[in-house]
Amino acid sequence: MRRRSGAILAAIGLGLAGCGGEAKTTDGAWQSQMREVRMAVRGSEDDPMITRRLTAYKTYIGKATGLPVKLYESSDFNGTIQALSSGQVDIATIAGGGYANVDAQIGDLAQPILTVRQAEGDTGYYSGLLVMADSPYRSIQDLKGKTLGYVDFNSTSGYLFPRKMMRDQGIDPDTFFGRSSFAGGHTQAVMALDNGQFDATIIQAGGGDPEHGFTTGAHFTMARRGVVDLDDFRIIWTAGPIPNSAIVVRTDRPQPFIDAVRGAMAALPYDDPEVWRDIGQPDGAAYTAVTREHYAPIIKLRAEDIAARRSGVRQ
Template identity: 80%
Template sequence: MGGGRCFAWVSLALLATACGDDRGAGASGDWQAQMRQIRMAVRGSEDDPQLARRWDAYKRRLEAATGLPVKLYESSDYNGAIQALSSGQVDMANIAGGGYANVDAQIGDKVAPILTVRDAEGAVGYYSAVLVKADSPYRTMRDLKGKALGYVDFNSTSGYLFPRAKLREQGFDPDTYFGKSTFAGGHTQAVMALENGQFDATIINVGGGTPEHGFTTGAHYTMARRGVVNVDDFRIIWTAGPIPNSAIVTRTDRPQAFIDTVRGAMAALPYDDPEMWTQIGQADGSTYTAVDRSHYADIIALRDGDLAQRRGRRP
């Protein structure tokens, strides 16, 4: 069954390459000669070796499928990948929903999501969570009134955009409810800042489960597996989700044959090499599924709403 679906993906990609429109291609239709290389923006993370393995696997996969060298543009923050994609410095990216919403606001349909990860049960999302120290007195959001909260990054979906919207829906104004709020710069940094007492609570991403049954993935779980922290030193007191998973997005002004080849090659990866798929941190049984802008419509609306809310507060 898996091999058949793999063949179908690859066949569709090849068919689209041969028969589809050659948007952006030269007169000869030789899109490889036109592009010469593939430039992909990814979020760098020196403190998560698994991410480095993932980007290397994607690089090798795309090089084999396209016959072109792939250059990875690693950004230390969210905005770097967003601006590289918006300005056309890269051809594609792996980016979270909030980042895609930012790009969409800047350049609209010049960029489109094509794939996202779906787990074995068919879910295509993860969660935002408020994390506190296990030995703290904080048990609910009401205990955090006037306390210090750590966000991940202004462009983080689970670490800023999504939880702020959900807090407002529940009657907690994130701009006035907490005593102060600060950006940590990343999920790992947010956990370390909490560990070191810089925040009373912080917001991070979690997955591999549900609020009812618990989670198995997320920043503090990754750090615990590496021996950096003890997962039992923390407690989750609030969750929101699910949030649409990150997407592989491409510039739509690139040759259609390139977009179709990327879609087919990446969609077939979990079937062609399931061992590598799990080695790069993807859950057993998960696969890629096709998406478009409509999949992130709620995130786009949340971003617009958050911007409007904050602008309305300005003097």
Template identity: 30%
Template sequence: MKMLSLAVSAALALTGTAAFPEAISGFNIGIMGGENAQDRMSSNECYRAAIEAAVGVLVKVFTPADYDGVIQGLLGGTLDMAWLGASGYAKIHLTDETAVDVALTKQNSDGSTGYYAIGFARSDSGITRIEEAEGKVFAFAEPNSTSGYLVPGAELQEALGPLDQFFSEVKFSGGHEQSLIGVSNGDFDAGVAWADGLGNWEDGYNSGAFRKAADSGLIDMNNLTEIWRSKLIPEGPMVLRKALPQEVKDKVTRLTADLWEKDPKCAYGVAAGEAKDFVPVTHETYLGVIAARKLQEAAN
């Protein structure tokens, strides 16, 4: 990310100032759901502290119970930045195109910038592919999740027909972590969560919900088996509230872009596992997901 750093440095130099105007008195980060609040706080404490040192104001982390809490915080201006899923970004854009700026996305260890919705079941369930989950209880994460609902819901319905007829029951667990624990504990027969699909299944792949839950000791990957995989989904973006001073947005973007080089342990927590970098991304990357979200909302 050195080229990005140089570009941002040059932009800052053109402003003729090294300090930020006193336009903000604090900076609030929203962390999407998918794991318990304390783990989200712990994983991002180093990141919060680094941003606080960079912008020179108090930085707080907020962990709403669901994805919509972060979405509404960004729309309402009470949150200044967040890492979103593509569907969450789509909802914000469809609600208010002027709310946020897209900045960065996660780059995987193989250079790709995408991930998968992974269908899974218990290894002892006898379910080895999604078709064998017919008549079973299936768990999605929550309605605003890209890989936990929007994409797998659409792809599975296309393949299997109406899901409430194929499965005996379709539930929302509340998040990826809840789906993983629920299937592991036998509360659901199968479900979906997200992963980069790289590395070893036994590790929870390189990054994603499986890796986070495995690292935390919440699940044993040997007790689970993959039964389905979506098409590649674009990694969600890091967004910043558009109304922030440009200097603040540049500083936070540059810090994040350099995080894997300067503090890989901290970057691991932000990325939910192993990755290569945080790289620039544009709105155009999410046009397909925005179109899918618009169709979904029109149908409801």
């Protein structure tokens, strides 16, 4: 009896092995490896409603992948960077400077897969030097010896890129300004300027260009929420374009997951334009596939900046 039972169990085993061997894989195999999708999102940005609106996005990605989606909210730049670098999350939306930081930590274990291509075909945005409209400052030269607010050490448009452009224009940002400090975020930078903490602050500016003006950025979002009045501010200097933020994935996740999530996100503006708008993306824009090469200039820039700081050349 025992021998016959053993034979049946062995047959079951062989049967299962046979099932597994006949098909190269099975539908749903990668989902059982992943069990859930963990996405990092920035919270407390210029629009606190964004997290609530991300519910529809979460539902869309969940349906597309067949997995529950968990959003991990981080209130600062470094939180998202470390969550992705440590593998606590599978995927994150992250600016070029943040991706450069991740790349420096884990290299090929993270890969940018998509970025936004605007209706006009551009894939970049700008840094703006913002001052109060009633201030006497008309150009960056007027700010010699004055106080400047940066966004965050890991911010591309709020630190890394504009400093490079200043140096290219003969301005050493470490000595030109009287004092500079980090506000901690784009919203905080605008608030600090509005409160008189800085004479000028660096912010992100998008949805346009220096010639035609901008329509997106922290001060626009804050104005639409009634927190500030746009007429109180002026942009006196710009730097860019800077490569748009990337969707970055961990490459040690199953390739079918990477393909599925890339496909679902790329299809979003066509499949569900309302969700596309809900996550703050402009009409007419869409995702386009990118590689590490797209961010190579930012990666180089960050490496140079850190090397200069370590050598004591820069503050």
